Amino acid sequence: MDILYQRFIDHYSGSQQLTDHTKAEICNHLSILHLNKKHVLIKENQQHDFAYFVIKGAVRSYFLKDGIEVNTWFALENDMVGSLQNFNDKPSKETIELVENSTLISINLKKLKPLMFSNIQISNFINAVIEEYALFLEEKIYFSQMMHSIDKYLILLDKEPQLFQRIPLTYIASFLGITRETLSRLRAK
Amino acid sequence: MDILYQRFIDHYSGSQQLTDHTKAEICNHLSILHLNKKHVLIKENQQHDFAYFVIKGAVRSYFLKDGIEVNTWFALENDMVGSLQNFNDKPSKETIELVENSTLISINLKKLKPLMFSNIQISNFINAVIEEYALFLEEKIYFSQMMHSIDKYLILLDKEPQLFQRIPLTYIASFLGITRETLSRLRAK
DNA sequence: ATGATTTTGTGACATATATCAAATGAAATC
DNA sequence: GATTTCATTTGATATATGTCACAAAATCAT
Known part of the structure; x- marks a missing residue:
């Protein structure tokens, strides 16, 4: 095989x-x-x-x-x-x-x-x-229900750092439910 | 049985x-x-x-x-x-x-x-x-990624009208990711 | 390499939603 | 039925994020 x-x-x-x-x-x-x-x-x-x-x-x-x-x-x-x-x-x-x-x-x-x-x-x-797959979806929902985008960003950065090296920020912003401009500003801190 | x-x-x-x-x-x-x-x-x-x-x-x-x-x-x-x-x-x-x-x-x-x-x-x-369960979670994510709360509210009202008769609005607001005050204002329209 | 395309960052302003506070309305308890 | 508790609505203000416009940087294709 x-x-x-x-x-x-x-x-x-x-x-x-x-x-x-x-x-x-x-x-x-x-x-x-x-x-x-x-x-x-x-x-x-x-x-x-x-x-x-x-x-x-x-x-x-x-x-x-x-x-x-x-x-x-x-x-x-x-x-x-x-x-x-x-x-x-x-x-x-x-x-x-x-x-x-x-x-x-x-x-x-x-x-x-x-x-x-x-x-x-x-x-x-x-x-x-x-x-x-279901566990992954649960995780995603759990984390999407946190109020502030900055928290979501930091958690994603911590849990899936590879994403930020390999996936354009435009896509990640949309995944986080914010615009690319907002993500860019969050990152500036 | x-x-x-x-x-x-x-x-x-x-x-x-x-x-x-x-x-x-x-x-x-x-x-x-x-x-x-x-x-x-x-x-x-x-x-x-x-x-x-x-x-x-x-x-x-x-x-x-x-x-x-x-x-x-x-x-x-x-x-x-x-x-x-x-x-x-x-x-x-x-x-x-x-x-x-x-x-x-x-x-x-x-x-x-x-x-x-x-x-x-x-x-x-x-x-x-x-x-x-996984299909349910997918549905939920699909619908939570829509930008405006008003859309989410209208879709939920259309798909699950019973919820609004049986579940307190406070809980529904939190489910939609908004405060109860905001939900109350959306409903006023 | 060079120009074209895509991606990211910054500014000014508009808007949706949060927050805090209080009033009203409905439901549960005695 | 009166009283207490809980749920909903409304108002005034603050804040986060969106929108639009454009500049800078990185990446891609020739």
């Missing part, structure tokens, strides 16, 4: 020991992609069959609100990228786009998902993916 | 047909509770073994930020109530409290969760619960 596939599988198998058969079944639906900055993985309002795992690179997700981009999250190495809507055969609410030239594993959800009804290890594997 | 348990199980079994054996296994870890307004189900920073399903009533979740309550969500009939942290044996980040006298089903996570490794139907069942 490719070492990169192994990295993806290990990341979500947790305490569970997957059999070689299960690993092979998962790998059947994986491929490795090398794509350039600005490449769009998933388009808002469209249906897609794939999710992605970041081997190397940076990705952002955004939706359009009154013509302006609202950034919802960023993914770096070992993060999962995708739309929960797509997982349920619905069109994505967000556009997912590369911020750096990246190496990704694509996961064919359309083919992998049905296996969760016959293979318990795959069911638990998918469970782990969704659970990690 | 109790008709209320049936309602809970049906709500999350989706397309999946559960065997009587699985249903019985799940029911082993359910109980029905009648509790009064202000009763605290889950306390911030404490570990709890239960999640809850609302048969009748209203529930809110909040955490303390600089001594003031920040409301994170509300649950009404057929909603699930719990902390994802508790599901992973970690202390809850939020306090969960009844807003009305309520009838709930309690779910013993400590005992139910391990079954997902041996019973694929239970694994998929838990999957459905977490997935619905």
